[in-house]
Amino acid sequence: RVHVQSLPADAGRPAGQGVGGEDYQGHQVLKVFVADNGTLDLLRSFEGNPDVDFWTPASGLNPTVDVLVAPDVGRRLKEELTRSGASYTVNIEDVQLLVGRSGHPLTWTAYHSADDHHQYMDFIEQNYKGLCETFSIGTSTEGRDLRGVKCGLGKREVWIDGGIHAREWVSPAVVSCLIREYSQRSVNHQDLLRKHTIYMLPILNPDGYEYTRSGGSAYRRRRFWRKTRSRNPGSSCIGADPNRNFDAHWGETGSSMDPCSDIYAGSRPFSEPETRALRDFLLGRVHAMKMYISFHSYSQMLFVPYAFSKERPADYKELLRVAKAGEKAIRRTSGKAYRVGQASQLLYEAAGGSDDWAKSKAGIKYSFTFELRDKGRQGFLLSASQIEDTCTEIVAAVDTMITTSAEQD
Ligand code: ARG
Ligand code: ZN
Numbered sequence: 001r002v003h004v005q006s007l008p009a010d011a012g013r014p015a016g017q018g019v020g021g022e023d024y025q026g027h028q029v030l031k032v033f034v035a036d037n038g039t040l041d042l043l044r045s046f047e048g049n050p051d052v053d054f055w056t057p058a059s060g061l062n063p064t065v066d067v068l069v070a071p072d073v074g075r076r077l078k079e080e081l082t083r084s085g086a087s088y089t090v091n092i093e094d095v096q097l098l099v100g101r102s103g104h105p106l107t108w109t110a111y112h113s114a115d116d117h118h119q120y121m122d123f124i125e126q127n128y129k130g131l132c133e134t135f136s137i138g139t140s141t142e143g144r145d146l147r148g149v150k151c152g153l154g155k156r157e158v159w160i161d162g163g164i165h166a167r168e169w170v171s172p173a174v175v176s177c178l179i180r181e182y183s184q185r186s187v188n189h190q191d192l193l194r195k196h197t198i199y200m201l202p203i204l205n206p207d208g209y210e211y212t213r214s215g216g217s218a219y220r221r222r223r224f225w226r227k228t229r230s231r232n233p234g235s236s237c238i239g240a241d242p243n244r245n246f247d248a249h250w251g252e253t254g255s256s257m258d259p260c261s262d263i264y265a266g267s268r269p270f271s272e273p274e275t276r277a278l279r280d281f282l283l284g285r286v287h288a289m290k291m292y293i294s295f296h297s298y299s300q301m302l303f304v305p306y307a308f309s310k311e312r313p314a315d316y317k318e319l320l321r322v323a324k325a326g327e328k329a330i331r332r333t334s335g336k337a338y339r340v341g342q343a344s345q346l347l348y349e350a351a352g353g354s355d356d357w358a359k360s361k362a363g364i365k366y367s368f369t370f371e372l373r374d375k376g377r378q379g380f381l382l383s384a385s386q387i388e389d390t391c392t393e394i395v396a397a398v399d400t401m402i403t404t405s406a407e408q409d
Contacts, residue, residue, distance in 0.1 A: 138277030166208025
């Protein structure tokens with residue numbers, strides 16, 4: 001295995017200088033036992049480092065010294081203490097957990113509003129400068145920003161979206177979790193982030209998403225809304241199915257021309273501002289964009305194009321290879337079974353999808369759609385307590401799929 005070079009020193013470093021920054025993830029407080037002057041000298045050599053904060057002074061008057069350290073410098077200090085024969089205990093394992101407030105309202109133990117997601121993106125932009133920044137591809141029908149975060153410094157680009165369908169709540173949760181992974185846990189992905197830039201947009205259909213979160217007595221009916229929230233001239237029915245609205249065999253099998261249908265293809269290809277925004281953004285980046293991944297739920301499947309029919313792209317085998325590597329990573333991580341194949345074989349034929357369009361029209365070689373957990377016990381109502389575990393298996397899959405595909409093109 002080749003040596004993994006570090007990201008630039010300031011990439012992804014919390015802003016606001018070291019331990020004074022807003023984010024204490026992975027920061028620890030050590031209690032160091034001062035054995036002799038050697039220990040004191042060692043500790044004092046860390047004084048003035050912005051990633052180190054002495055809670056009690058290394059004055060020699062106390063038999064122990066408490067010191068708050070950021071992850072990297074903490075590792076180094078512990079090594080040097082051990083090497084010099086001094087001992088220490090970890091008083092606080094993860095400072096962030098005790099600080100509580102993390103500077104943003106997002107968690108992965110509950111489902112959150114689009115606004116909470118946006119605040120999290122602001123937080124990431126503020127705290128991971130040089131590694132991640134936010135971007136916007138446009139606005140929804142109701143004027144919501146279609147926002148995402150991109151992380152990485154590489155030329156090879158990957159697109160990830162969630163929330164195309166409103167009721168599939170675990171999808172935005174998992175994409176925001178990928179944002180967390182590639183920003184706050186970037187140390188685990190240095191090689192990948194040097195070679196790639198990963199665009200992650202958690203909620204492509206925010207109007208629909210907010211609709212499923214809204215309402216009192218009508219909540220039961222709103223919770224299972226799937227489409228966008230645009231008006232349809234001449235009909236009292238609202239919205240189109242964004243995943244039938246792309247210009248890839250638009251209006252053919254598995255879609256409807258009835259505005260009241262849940263699989264309404266829209267009045268024309270790209271009639272919806274959300275799908276148009278995605279189209280224009282991706283077409284602007286086709287020179288670098290190598291992979292498209294879209295997250296839906298549910299049924300634990302991973303689709304390879306095409307979905308509009310059983311037709312296969314010329315490089316189907318290569319896409320299948322990458323998908324199977326992703327599926328294997330999931331099995332290794334959580335033991336969950338995901339079926340791999342064409343949607344048209346495993347599910348149904350459905351034209352006008354983003355995955356088919358990304359492959360056949362945008363020319364993005366690797367195009368995939370995930371159907372996340374579960375297999376129907378809870379379905380769209382998947383318990384929020386499953387977000388973290390779903391996220392863990394999907395991080396493994398996405399990581400593997402990106403690396404595995406990079407071997408080939
Ligand atoms: N359940 C998803 C949908 O109906 C499946 C997506 C598979 N891809 C597709 N282009 N139909 O949209
Ligand atoms: Zn869906």
